[in-house]
Amino acid sequence: MINWNTKPIAPPSARRLAYDVLYDVFVKEAYANLTLxxxxxxxxxKKYEPLSKPEKGLLTELVYGVCRRYNHLTWIMGRLSTRPVRKMDSKVRILLAIGLYQLVxxxxxxxxxxVNETVEIAKKVTHLxxxxxxxxxxxxYLRKKIQLHFPQRKGHELQYLSLTLNEPEWLIRRMSAQIGKARTEAVLEEFNKAPALDIHANPIKLPASKLFEKLKFHHAEPELIPFIPDGNGIRVGNGDAFFRSPLLKNGEAYVQSAASMIPAVVMNPSRGDKVLDMCAAPGSKSINIAQLTGNWASIDAWDLYEHxxxxxxxxxxxxxxxxxxxEQHDSTVIDESRKGQYDKVLLDAPCSGLGVLGHKPEIRWRRTEDNxxxxxxxxxxxxxxxxVYVKPxxxxxxxxxTLNREENEDMIAWFLEKHKDFRRDTFDFAGRHLVxxxxxxxxxxxxxxxxFVARLVRRNNDD
Structure with missing residues (x-):
């Protein structure tokens, strides 16, 4: 018999939920954004009472804050404990990180x-x-915080930058060698800001201009992303208002980083094109291509995994x-039956992900230079x-x-040296003529x- 009077269960506290998420991230190597x-x-x-807005905010702040500042927090642990941080139980490290993040x-x-809330969680998940x-x-920490100081930049520059920019030393050293110290610091500082919520309009269902008005009506604080054409890229200032609105559920918009909208813009597909997206999941770039052609293209979207x-x-x-x-397909295996069949091919390649450290801050502590x-x-x-698949x-x-030159510019140079039937193709983007x-x-x-985005063209037989 159904009990119609069952009341929703009160949810755990934001701190306890943050511990659960961070345990999965740091111990089970889950992604912070997906777990959150x-x-x-x-x-x-229906089973649980909804989290309040302040609790949601604290949960999000603790998860992303600890992921970003993890080396800063473990540095403090190391200064306060005679036990080496690397030998601490993972539960202890995570709980200390949560407590210290709040205090700092x-x-x-x-x-x-x-302090007290962190200790209460500890009582439930670990021994006395x-x-x-x-x-x-x-x-x-509360007694000694005034005495704790980072090493000075002079004489300890790499360690200083690692602690202030919240990145591993190897990454700072590598990026500085490739793009210079000034740009490296500017990029890494950007990664420590809370990432914006970007959405792409779906003009198949609703013109971008009307979506913009609906976003204003729902108090989502929309702002056009200037380098995405036709008003299709929109930055949302009030994410809670957007997710409460029916726009996402109705398919009138979808969440997508502004940067990931760019490959389809650079492709510039035409109505009637036969297009291949070789590493397509979750499908946002294939969807961008479909929208740019007004739903008048033939797009094969491949991924290795059925789900x-x-x-x-x-x-x-x-x-x-x-x-x-x-279609489920291993894109490293050439399908002979589709040679030269496509007007346009997109390869959004698996990579080191060093460009998405803002959205996925935990990656910075997982990657190694050897990786x-x-x-x-x-x-x-x-x-x-x-x-093989591109038509003449x-x-x-x-x-x-990623921002790793070996996966970007060097990869294009390697490809063009091997495949003489391809050349770079000039395109315009964000007011620039990219020769x-x-x-x-x-x-x-x-x-x-x-x-990183490159546009190449296969030479015609008479070129």
Missing amino acids: QKVMKKYSG FLDRIPESAA GNVKFINAILRS KVNLIDHNARTLGIRCIHA LKEFPPLQQKLLDAAS GGVLVYSTC EGMITIWPDEFHTDGF
Whole structure:
């Protein structure tokens, strides 16, 4: 018998939920954004009372704040503990990070609340010895915080930059060698800002101008993204208002980083084009291409995994896109039957992700310099395959969400040296005439994720 009088259960506190999310991120290597979305969804249903706006805000702040400032927080732990940080239990590190983040960065939270609430969570997830240790470290910080100072920049520049920019030393050293110290610092400072919420209009259902008016009506504080044409890229100042509105559910808009909208713009597809998106999930770039052609193209969207293919199908249906054909396919394996069949091919290649450290701050602590060696061989294999599918006179767009030169400019140089039947293709973007046929989207300049996009054309037989 159904009990119709069952009351919703009160949700756990924001701090406890932050601990659960961060445990998954740092121990199980989950993505912070996806795990946080799952938790938010769980505590917005019928079983639980919804999280209040302040609790949502604190949960988000703690998760992303700890992910960004993790080395800063562990540096403090190291100064206050005789036990090496690397030998601390993972639960202890995470709880200390949550408590210290509040004490160091959140002035609005009383010190007593930061300490006591963290200790209460510790009592539920670990043993008494760890509880006492956590309590002692947090209270030690309150006594000694005035005495804690970062090393001076002079004489300790790399360590100083690592702690102030919240990035591993190897990344700062590598980026500085490739793009210079000034740009490196500007880019990494941008990664420590809360990322904006960007959405793409869906002109198949609603003109961008009308979507903009609806966003204003719902108090979502919209602002046009100047480098996305036709008003289709919109930055939303009030994310809560946007997600409360029916616009997302109705397929009138969808969430997408401004930088990831750019490959389709550079491709510049035409009505009637036959297009291949080789690494398509979750399908946003295929959807961009469909929208730019007014739903009048034939787009094959490939992904290696069945559940991601289903996601592409679902997203396309929600938005009323009928010209995308999602298919499970290993893009490193050439399909001989489709050689030279496509007017335009997009290869948004798997990469090191060093351009999305704002949206995915935990990546900075997972990547190692050795990890970067894994990506170029895969990218080369995918580019070799992509070249096969492009018609003579057709276009190949290569993009990544990294700022690593070896995966970007060096990859294009390698490709053109091997494939003499391709050349760079000049294009215009954001008021610039790009004669080199490629552009790097710098986060400090465009205020979005870091991206690289190149446009190549296959020579006609008579070229």
